[in-house]
Amino acid sequence: MPATITPSELEAITAAKVVDARGSACPGPLLEAKKGIGSVSVGSVLEIWSSDPVTKSDIGAWSTKVGHEFLGVLGGEGYERVFVRRRK
Amino acid sequence: MSDTEKLVFMVLHGPDHPEHATIPFVMGCAALASDVQVVLGFQADGVELVRAGVVDSVHAAGFPPLAKLMGDFRELGGTMLVCGPCINSRGITAADLVDGAEVVAAGRFVAEITSATNSLVY
Numbered sequence: 092m093p094a095t096i097t098p099s100e101l102e103a104i105t106a107a108k109v110v111d112a113r114g115s116a117c118p119g120p121l122l123e124a125k126k127g128i129g130s131v132s133v134g135s136v137l138e139i140w141s142s143d144p145v146t147k148s149d150i151g152a153w154s155t156k157v158g159h160e161f162l163g164v165l166g167g168e169g170y171e172r173v174f175v176r177r178r179k
Numbered sequence: 180m181s182d183t184e185k186l187v188f189m190v191l192h193g194p195d196h197p198e199h200a201t202i203p204f205v206m207g208c209a210a211l212a213s214d215v216q217v218v219l220g221f222q223a224d225g226v227e228l229v230r231a232g233v234v235d236s237v238h239a240a241g242f243p244p245l246a247k248l249m250g251d252f253r254e255l256g257g258t259m260l261v262c263g264p265c266i267n268s269r270g271i272t273a274a275d276l277v278d279g280a281e282v283v284a285a286g287r288f289v290a291e292i293t294s295a296t297n298s299l300v301y
Binding site: 115116117118119121122124125149153156157 | 208213214241248251255
């Protein structure tokens with residue numbers, strides 16, 4: 092799932108909500124994303140933290156399926172920061 | 180024909196096979212989170228999973244505990260259908276089942292599967 096913006100652009104984003112799903116196994120991060128996206132307004136960004144390396148592809152596929160925009164991923168220390176913009 | 184997508188997962192393994200018991204719930208939760216309707220159909224040893232309290236001791240390596248997944252599945256609006264003859268032969272009654280589990284027979288399973296976008300057997 093290709094990111095839609097560059098890493099430097101991602102770094103500049105202030106997410107409307109951050110969900111910490113570190114330590115959660117599949118499908119935990121996806122379910123946290125599902126819950127979290129409903130709590131941000133349309134056009135705003137949700138950031139999901141996950142220590143599961145498959146989360147970025149999972150969230151990317153999910154975003155396409157349900158109509159949100161997968162923005163990309165930034166690396167953290169032992170986890171990844173996944174960014175999704177709510178589109179509906 | 181409805182525009183709504185629906186998946187049916189047939190669950191045939193019980194607590195003695197934690198991974199086979201867990202994966203349909205993982206898939207079901209992911210599908211529900213993706214706005215897809217989901218029916219879990221429990222047959223054969225799979226019916227043991229919906230006997231109240233059984234999932235509390237099922238935890239496949241690499242996955243969340245099955246009790247957590249079952250809770251998520253119900254919270255997301257998934258449907259759980261249980262084979263009547265399968266529980267009868269095991270001495271299980273409807274009163275023994277977890278909340279939300281519905282006892283059905285073959286005709287209901289056929290109706291769910293033939294109206295689904297796709298069906299998988301675990």
